[in-house]
Structure formats: C-alpha cells, structure tokens
Amino acid sequence: MPAINAGKVLVTGANGYIALWVVRSLLEKGYSVRGTVRSESKIAHLKDTFKSYGAQLEVIVVSDIAKDGAFDDAVKGVDAIAHTASPFHTKATHPDELVVPAVRGTLSILQSALAHGAAVKRVVITSSTAAVVYPTPQPRVFTEADWNDASMRAIETQGAAANPVEMYRASKGFAERAAWKFVEENKGKIAWDLAVLNPPFVYGPVLHEVSDPEQLNTSMVDWYRNLVKGAKTNEELLSIAACWVDVRDVGLAHALALEKPAAGGERIIISSSVYNWQDWVSAAHKFDPSLPAGNVPYDPATAKYHVRYDNSKSQQILGLNYHTIEECTVDTLEQFKEKGWY
Secondary structure (H helix, E strand, C coil), rough: CCCCCCCEEEECCCCCCHHHHHHHHHHHHCCCEEEEEHHHHHHHHHHHHHHHHHHHHEEEEECCCCCCCCCCCCCCCCEEEEEEECCCCCCCCCHHHHHHHHHHHHHHHHHHHHHHHCCCEEEEEECHHHHHCCCCCCCEEEEECCCCCCHHHHHHHHHCCCCCCHHHHHHHHHHHHHHHHHHHCCCCCCCCCCEECCCCEEEEECCCCCHHHHHCCHHHHHHHHHHHCCEEECHHHCCCCCEEHHHHHHHHHHHHHHHHHHHHCCCCECCCCCHHHHHHHHHHHHHCCCCCCCCCCCHHHHHHCCEEEHHHHHHHHCCCCCCHHHHHHHHHHHHHHHHCCC
C-alpha cells in the first residue's frame, strides 16, 4: 500500500490542540507542511510557533470546511493529508451543530483529494474512540472492530433532546462511517488509501494559542480544573474512569500513519492506558505538594475500570511507545507553571 517518507503534507485545522502536535511531528521528521486555518488571525501564532522551520511551513485559510470544493486548492501538490479539523465540544443544542460540519468536512477533504489531489498517496483522519465505545453492562476491552452505533441511534431518535455528549460521539461515528463508505464507493478511482486514528481523551502540553487556562480546549480545561483547582470531589476522583493518551503521542501517530505501509486501510486505536482522576491528582501532588492530594491514602490496585482499549495495533503497526500519566503530568504542569497558570 502507498505510504510517504518525504514531501508535503496537508494538515487541516492546523491551529487545533492535536493538530499543532501533528504539524510539529511532521516538521521534525523533515516534511513540508501546508496547514489550513479558518481565519487570517490564526496564521501568526502558527508561523511564530514554528518560525525555525521557515518556508517548510505554509499556512492557508479555508474558512468553511463543509463547503463543496473547500479544499480543492489546498490538496494540489501535496503528497498526503492529515485531516484533524472537526468540532469538539459538549455544549451543542442540536445534533446538526456537530454532525453536519464533521461529516461534510470529512467528505469535503476526500472529494477534493479525489478530484484534485493527483499526488496524494495517503489520507489520515483523526476520529475518536467516541466512535468505538458504547454502553455495556459488564467491563469490556474494546477493539477497532467495535462501533458506537448506540450514539448514532440516540440522536436519530431523540434529536435535540439527546445528551450533548451523545451528539459529539455520534458526530465522530457518522464522520468516520462516511469516510470508509467514500473510499469503498470510489476504490476504483482513488490512487490513495485511508488510515483512521481513534484516540480517547487527549491530555498534555499545549502549543495552540491560549492566554488563560480557563480558555483551554475541552479536554485540557477539565484536566486543569481537576488537578490544579481540585474541581472533583473525593468520590468523583475515584468513580469517574476513562482512557487517555498524551497529545504528543497522537501527533507522532499521525506522522507514523503516513509512513508505515501497513497502516493503509486500517482503523487504529491510539490509547495509552486507563485512569481515574485520582491517578492524575496523585501524580500532580507528587510533583508539587501544594496541589490537591485528593484521597489519601490511595491504592491504585483497588481502582475499578469499566472500559479499556486494546492498543496492540498501534504498537504493532505504528511502533508507538506511550507516555505515562506521571510523564504527562510533570511535563504539562511544568509548562503551566512557566505560563503562570498556577
């Protein structure tokens, strides 16, 4: 299957939390990057962040990713595409706020790649384990074979009455389903293949433009409040469990997914480990005893986790080695301290 080891990569939504680490990983590996942002005002921070790379980074404006032909010019002359642009928040009042831009944005980039991406060899799409996991009565290890059809059914039947979290999860499922369907329907026409990455909650240092920690992206503002501000009760610290991955590992995974021939045609879960919030709080308190301690004493061996992900494919195909909770906590808090955020 086609893969690339040099050339130019288009990164959509390049000013986003994950996307900036994708850009960094690609630049560090010697690729040229063409990043898209939605407005001129987003260009300066990107260029300044990677100023040492000079002309290796190009930034262009695509104001509406859901518009037909939005990426027609952007895909010309690139060897691969990393499509990260998609809305992520849990404040939607109607499913269309998330589903429509997620699906149309995904189809828009694929249609442009088909029609105008003559040099494109691979497309990598950032999906989510939100498109994988679904409610189960018993603890379960989820794999790439699993699909969260439950959230898609929920918004189809409940509409605006659906939980906003379900709306987000469904948007990822609908968008990813649309991508695989597009590839299947056009397999005789396309010269590139598709790889999809499915991370869970993403935490870690920030490169995107933000001056106040309360203005961080959805996952990181929660992380900040829980570790620095003690936002969760002691009971919540133990009862709320999920899976996570370091943003730096997600960034690297995109670059590796472009390079590894075996990644073509694959859906790959990018997940480090399970956690409850006490795991993070304990790591933060160990790093800085002035931060909240939560439940003391705490024995991690007693923790219960309902959902786990099999990340073996990410290790076998991409060769990923994951950051630990402790590493992520220390690196992120050191950055936050430098920024004066606590």
